[in-house]
Amino acid sequence: MTKGSFSLTDYLRTRGWRHISIFLFFVMIAAVVGGMYFATLKVDYIWRWYRVPQYFYYKDTIETKAEIEGEVATLVTKGDQVEVTVRGDGEEETYSVPGQSLLVNEGDFIYSGDVLGSYQKWKVGILIEGLWVTLKVSVLAVLLGILLGLCTGLARISNNPALRWSAITYIELVRGSPLLVQIFIWYFVLGTVINNLLDQTGLGQLPPIWYGVAALAVFAGAYVAEIVRAGIQSIHRGQMEAARSLGMTYPQSMRYIILPQAFRRILPPLAGQFISLIKDSSLLGIIAIRELTKATREVVTTTLQPFELWFVAALLYLVLTFALSMFVQYLERRTAIGG
Amino acid sequence: MVRAESVYKTFYTTHKIEALIDVSCGVDKGEVVVIIGPSGSGKSTILRCLNMLEKADKGHIFIDGVDILDPKTNINKVREEMGMVFQSFNLFRHKTALGNLTLAQTVVRKRSKKEAQEKAMALLEKVGIPDKADSYPDNLSGGQQQRVAIARALAMDPKVMLFDEPTSALDPEMIGEVLDVMKTLALEGMTMVVVTHEMGFAREVADRVIFMDEGQVVEVGTPEHFFKNPTHDRTKMFLSQIL
Numbered sequence: 001m002t003k004g005s006f007s008l009t010d011y012l013r014t015r016g017w018r019h020i021s022i023f024l025f026f027v028m029i030a031a032v033v034g035g036m037y038f039a040t041l042k043v044d045y046i047w048r049w050y051r052v053p054q055y056f057y058y059k060d061t062i063e064t065k066a067e068i069e070g071e072v073a074t075l076v077t078k079g080d081q082v083e084v085t086v087r088g089d090g091e092e093e094t095y096s097v098p099g100q101s102l103l104v105n106e107g108d109f110i111y112s113g114d115v116l117g118s119y120q121k122w123k124v125g126i127l128i129e130g131l132w133v134t135l136k137v138s139v140l141a142v143l144l145g146i147l148l149g150l151c152t153g154l155a156r157i158s159n160n161p162a163l164r165w166s167a168i169t170y171i172e173l174v175r176g177s178p179l180l181v182q183i184f185i186w187y188f189v190l191g192t193v194i195n196n197l198l199d200q201t202g203l204g205q206l207p208p209i210w211y212g213v214a215a216l217a218v219f220a221g222a223y224v225a226e227i228v229r230a231g232i233q234s235i236h237r238g239q240m241e242a243a244r245s246l247g248m249t250y251p252q253s254m255r256y257i258i259l260p261q262a263f264r265r266i267l268p269p270l271a272g273q274f275i276s277l278i279k280d281s282s283l284l285g286i287i288a289i290r291e292l293t294k295a296t297r298e299v300v301t302t303t304l305q306p307f308e309l310w311f312v313a314a315l316l317y318l319v320l321t322f323a324l325s326m327f328v329q330y331l332e333r334r335t336a337i338g339g
Numbered sequence: 340m341v342r343a344e345s346v347y348k349t350f351y352t353t354h355k356i357e358a359l360i361d362v363s364c365g366v367d368k369g370e371v372v373v374i375i376g377p378s379g380s381g382k383s384t385i386l387r388c389l390n391m392l393e394k395a396d397k398g399h400i401f402i403d404g405v406d407i408l409d410p411k412t413n414i415n416k417v418r419e420e421m422g423m424v425f426q427s428f429n430l431f432r433h434k435t436a437l438g439n440l441t442l443a444q445t446v447v448r449k450r451s452k453k454e455a456q457e458k459a460m461a462l463l464e465k466v467g468i469p470d471k472a473d474s475y476p477d478n479l480s481g482g483q484q485q486r487v488a489i490a491r492a493l494a495m496d497p498k499v500m501l502f503d504e505p506t507s508a509l510d511p512e513m514i515g516e517v518l519d520v521m522k523t524l525a526l527e528g529m530t531m532v533v534v535t536h537e538m539g540f541a542r543e544v545a546d547r548v549i550f551m552d553e554g555q556v557v558e559v560g561t562p563e564h565f566f567k568n569p570t571h572d573r574t575k576m577f578l579s580q581i582l
Contacts, residue, residue, distance in 0.1 A: 247447045261433050337475055
């Protein structure tokens with residue numbers, strides 16, 4: 001065999017199997033997607049992807065209506081716009097409408113509520129609104145959950161029995177019951193009580209979203225507490241001893257020595273917890289918070305296009321969770337011990 | 340400077356361990372006291388009791404005239420004046436050597452960042468590794484880490500230095516560099532309490548040697564007395580085993 005020749009066996013032995021495996025992976029994906037598509041054709045499902053974008057963004061027609069009754073006195077063109085002056089029983093109003101959409105002539109008699117003209121405006125659709133609510137709820141719940149989890153985690157390892165037992169009680173109660181039940185309790189029990197009390201004192205009621213955020217934050221807080229505890233306890237005892245031996249107080253040692261090191265270790269499990277939280281926010285639809293899942297359900301009821309829309313909803317959740325994953329990976333890299 | 344009076348300490352783990360039984364000892368200003376003894380003799384425990392990393396059950400411990408077992412004593416204030424060096428170095432792993440030296444200075448001593456850094460660099464110079472100021476502990480050898488740890492304790496301008504087996508976790512070739520730093524400190528008049536297995540160091544540097552066994556102080560004396568004519572059988576046996 002001459003030097004440099006490369007037979008098929010050599011190829012298979014070296015890179016070949018890897019290339020074949022990669023090729024097989026894509027074939028498999030294509031087979032699953034294709035198979036699903038043909039299966040839906042068999043049950044006469046008609047895919048209408050073109051109907052989906054309008055639930056992200058759509059053009060809304062906004063009509064300019066007369067608010068008084070009277071005669072169109074003047075029409076003055078100013079660039080694209082026409083200024084319509086309506087003069088009635090001792091009153092006079094001027095409306096500005098786009099020239100192309102003008103529906104009245106000078107001298108027309110119009111009634112209050114008549115359309116003078118209209119213009120179109122881009123508006124965000126219900127899916128984007130739902131996504132925004134999901135994002136808002138998740139971010140708030142994550143921030144509150146971190147705060148709650150950090151405090152509970154520290155209380156959990158405290159020497160003070162009151163603090164420690166409170167933390168254990170909270171953690172066990174929250175971890176031991178389904179989130180769905182907790183959401184019901186937050187909204188239908190605590191919510192009713194709190195809103196009634198607020199009503200009696202003359203303050204307004206709290207909207208459901210507050211109870212939703214509270215339910216998610218309290219739920220996540222219990223899990224974060226255990227993650228924080230494990231993270232702190234994974235830091236070698238000597239670190240705390242060294243800090244204390246230098247005259248630092250317990251809180252100072254925690255803040256400057258233990259927590260910065262623990263933070264790095266708890267990032268991966270914390271990311272998992274918050275990804276769960278984003279997905280769990282889909283349960284909030286049951287207390288009338290129109291987040292992404294509820295918004296999708298509403299669109300599905302009106303369009304009868306469940307296949308496209310549920311895929312879209314899943315994809316939108318994926319965008320959120322993937323972004324969070326990436327952010328945490330960035331944090332992990334940034335907080336890695338230098339050198 | 341440091342005085343322990345009939346200190347008792349019992350650990351309850353799987354079974355009851357009486358780590359310290361009626362231990363009394365004292366260290367004068369400028370004195371270097373070396374505590375030796377077989378493992379499990381309570382020598383590390385008494386050292387850790389001196390700055391309350393372990394809380395003694397009974398007795399009195401006076402540091403510079405302050406009874407640290409008195410609940411009214413602010414132990415953090417006492418610890419500021421006492422440096423401690425650990426067997427496993429315990430450098431802050433997320434901080435550079437310089438960061439290890441400056442943190443407590445700024446947080447506890449309230450020094451300015453600049454002042455703390457100048458002090459830190461001077462000390463790193465003293466322990467012979469100014470070029471490692473920006474290295475993280477994981478990138479330093481054991482001997483270098485321990486020297487940084489000594490410098491970290493010194494940065495607080497302590498009145499007493501406690502050494503808890505500072506060379507036991509080191510590779511043999513690195514023990515010398517750490518002992519040299521400790522000898523320099525002793526020559527400069529630092530008050531030191533050293534728990535160690537380095538008999539050479541004890542003989543050369545110690546003003547007094549305390550021998551402990553089974554939670555009790557067995558014998559106290561000058562190195563000459565201790566190594567040449569020990570009086571107790573247990574001391575003789577220990578010395579015959581290690582020398």
